[in-house]
Amino acid sequence: MKTTITYKIKLIAVICAFLLFLAVLKMPIEYYTLLRIIVFIGALLIITSLLKQTLWVIIFGIIAILFNPIIPVYLYLKAYWIPIDIISGILFLLILFFERPTKKIKKIEPTKQREFKRDKIY
Known part of the structure; x- marks a missing residue:
């Protein structure tokens, strides 16, 4: 069973990607300040x-x-920022499809006792 990145991280990645793609348009300076904060926190998470x-x-x-x-x-x-925003948005979207590798736990099966003819008691 493979575990994926949690839904909270996926939601944050989608929000960051959407905001980064929206940053390509002409927006007020306050938007870019908010974008810096949200993308920084999203990247750290x-x-x-x-x-x-x-x-x-x-x-x-x-x-x-x-x-x-x-x-x-x-x-x-x-x-200069437009390609950075687009590439960063794509990277945030790529993280949605990334699955963390899980620890493979080897299942230990009980060993069967071998029986030999010489071990039987008559």
């Missing part, structure tokens, strides 16, 4: 849920750094 998957941690770590509201990264031109 995904990082904490996938700690053992190094590639995803690195990818969402970069997203968290780019959208960091505490020490913001300014690229000054919207043309």
Whole structure:
């Protein structure tokens, strides 16, 4: 039985992806401030849920750094942010289809005692 990412993380990923795709349009500056906060928190939550998957941690770590509201990264031109927003939105959508590997537990079956002719008592 495979376990998937929890529904809460999936919901956060969908919300972040939607907001990132919406950021391609011309929006007020307050929207982009809110976008930074929500995407930063969403990336951190995904990082904490996938700690053992190094590639995803690195990818969402970069997203968290780019959208960091505490020490913001300014690229000054919207043309630079549009591909970043689209790629980040796609990555948030990809996490929906990602399944965490589960620990494979080996089922221990009881061993059968071998019976030999010499062991029988007559």
